[in-house]
Amino acid sequence: MIGEISAILKQSGAVAVGFAKAAQVEECVWNSFLDWLNRRGHAGMSYMENHSTIRRDPRLLLDGAKNIISLAFPFKPAQFRKQDKGMIACYAYGLDYHDVIRKRLNRAVEEMRESFGGEYRICVDSAPIMERYWAVKAGIGEIGANGAVIVPGHGNMVFLAEIVTTLDVGHTGNPAKLDIDSRRCLNCGRCISECPASALHPDGTVESSRCLSYLTIEHRGDWREQEAIEAMNTDVGKNIIFGCDLCLRNCPLNHSIPSTTIQEFRSSKEVMELTKEKVRRMEQEDFSRIFKGSPIKRCKLNGLKRNIGENI
Ligand code: SF4
Ligand code: SF4
Numbered sequence: 001m002i003g004e005i006s007a008i009l010k011q012s013g014a015v016a017v018g019f020a021k022a023a024q025v026e027e028c029v030w031n032s033f034l035d036w037l038n039r040r041g042h043a044g045m046s047y048m049e050n051h052s053t054i055r056r057d058p059r060l061l062l063d064g065a066k067n068i069i070s071l072a073f074p075f076k077p078a079q080f081r082k083q084d085k086g087m088i089a090c091y092a093y094g095l096d097y098h099d100v101i102r103k104r105l106n107r108a109v110e111e112m113r114e115s116f117g118g119e120y121r122i123c124v125d126s127a128p129i130m131e132r133y134w135a136v137k138a139g140i141g142e143i144g145a146n147g148a149v150i151v152p153g154h155g156n157m158v159f160l161a162e163i164v165t166t167l168d169v170g171h172t173g174n175p176a177k178l179d180i181d182s183r184r185c186l187n188c189g190r191c192i193s194e195c196p197a198s199a200l201h202p203d204g205t206v207e208s209s210r211c212l213s214y215l216t217i218e219h220r221g222d223w224r225e226q227e228a229i230e231a232m233n234t235d236v237g238k239n240i241i242f243g244c245d246l247c248l249r250n251c252p253l254n255h256s257i258p259s260t261t262i263q264e265f266r267s268s269k270e271v272m273e274l275t276k277e278k279v280r281r282m283e284q285e286d287f288s289r290i291f292k293g294s295p296i297k298r299c300k301l302n303g304l305k306r307n308i309g310e311n312i
Contacts, residue, residue, distance in 0.1 A: 001116060001169045005069070008111050012104040013262045014071040015158070016151045018138025019172045022065045022164065024057045029133055036205050043208035044219055051128035058129050058164055062121045066168035070131070070138035072151045072158040073101055077267050078259040080249065086276045086308065087236060089213060089243030090157070092295040093267035097159045098124050099293065100264040105161065118167040124159075131160040139173035144185030145192060146247040147204040152184075155254035191247040197231035200247055212237055212244035216307045217299050240307055241279060242296050268294065276308045 006017040025033075033055075042048040059065045075097065077090045091097065101124045109120045123129050132149050135141055141151040141158075148156035192200045199210035208214040210231045215223060223232050231237050236244065248254060260266070270290050282290075287301040296304070 001167070002172060004115070005112060005167075005169065008108050008115075009069070009071060009105075009163075012108040013073055013101075014161075015074050015154050016070075016072040016140035018070045018135070018140035019169055020068045020070065020134055020137035020139075021171050022059045022068050024059075025055070025130055025133055029130070030056055032205075033130065039207075040209065041205055041207055043214060045208060045214070055128040055130060058127075058134070058162075061123070061127055061129065062119060062164045062166065064119065064166040065121075065164045067165050067171070068129075068134050068138065069163040069165060070135045070140050071105075071161045071163070072135070072140055072149070072154065073097065073161065073262060073265075074154050074158050074257075074260045075262070075265045076155070076157040076254060076257055076259045077265075079267070079272075081272055083239065085274070086241040086279075087239050087244060088241050088271060088274065088296075089217075089245040090249070091159070091245065092242055093271050094260075094262075094265035095268075095293045096295045096297075097265070098126070098295075100262070101159060101161050102126075105163065109163065112167075116167060118165055120166075121164045123162040123164065127162075129162055129164075131162060134162055135160050137173045138171070142184045143204060144251065144253070145187060145189065145202070145204055146185075146200060146251060147206055148248060150185055150253055153257065155248075155257040156251060157248055157254050157257070186252060188252060190250045190252065194246050194250040196234045196236035196244070196246060199231070212240055216240050216303075217243050220303070222306070238309070241274060241276060242299060242304065242307060271296070279304050279308050280310055 009017045054060045075091050077093050081088055105122045132143055135149045141149040144150045150156045151158050197210045197212055199207045210227045212231055215228050223229055284301055291297040
């Protein structure tokens with residue numbers, strides 16, 4: 001059954017599909033996550049503190065859950081924007097992955113339900129689940145020094161999603177440990193040295209309060225904390241329109257991988273041609289039109305103007 005399910009899910013655009021037995025997250029991994037929370041690694045993302053019982057045990061997401069299917073969807077663009085136009089994280093060149101992947105997986109799950117029965121819960125950043133842990137458990141990749149999951153042949157420019165299911169199909173995962181020595185990254189250190197804000201730690205954790213992606217996408221309002229001000233005052237910080245992905249862009253594992261074949265993730269012309277000047281002059285009506293269905297709508301027009309240093 002694993003082969004048939006994988007084939008259906010690969011038709012939805014997933015480049016890697018793996019199966020893990022649904023169970024409690026291992027204690028050492030859970031404790032590392034709690035340490036990160038205690039160090040305020042999540043900065044203002046207080047939702048990371050919520051639903052810890054479910055996050056620890058994803059069987060609570062669905063009655064009778066037996067398996068967690070982990071999936072990876074590639075998003076590497078055919079071309080990156082020119083840096084002098086202002087930085088936009090490349091995952092945001094196309095349509096919002098939450099909507100795109102959910103829509104694709106809804107269709108796949110319908111087919112699986114008809115063929116195999118069972119119940120399914122699709123998670124695309126929409127439930128408290130430790131997605132990188134489950135990706136490793138399901139054997140679709142390993143965690144690199146930049147904290148992202150490396151999928152063999154597809155680097156770490158991938159979106160992860162999960163399907164929790166009552167189907168009991170066994171598992172495909174390897175017993176890779178999550179400690180740093182078992183990672184299949186090259187340990188070249190480029191992700192850490194190229195991070196303009198020193199937000200990445202050698203243990204693969206991110207200090208969100210320094211991370212330019214967090215500060216320009218998730219954070220609301222002005223940057224008041226010292227580390228945020230320092231990060232935003234770096235050359236890269238001053239050049240950002242939306243997000244940062246230098247820890248991915250500089251990873252050699254992403255240099256020779258193919259660009260995404262998922263149509264909806266192909267770069268939008270308007271995002272590729274967006275400049276700070278256009279943001280400066282942008283009215284709400286233009287913003288709503290240009291970023292309809294785009295992840296950039298998440299930070300709202302106010303956030304985009306704040307990112308480029310425009311007083312609003
Ligand atoms: S997204 Fe940018 S600032 Fe954040 S960890 Fe990666 S390189 Fe550093
Ligand atoms: S940049 Fe180097 S150290 Fe960092 S994840 Fe990629 S291969 Fe690993």
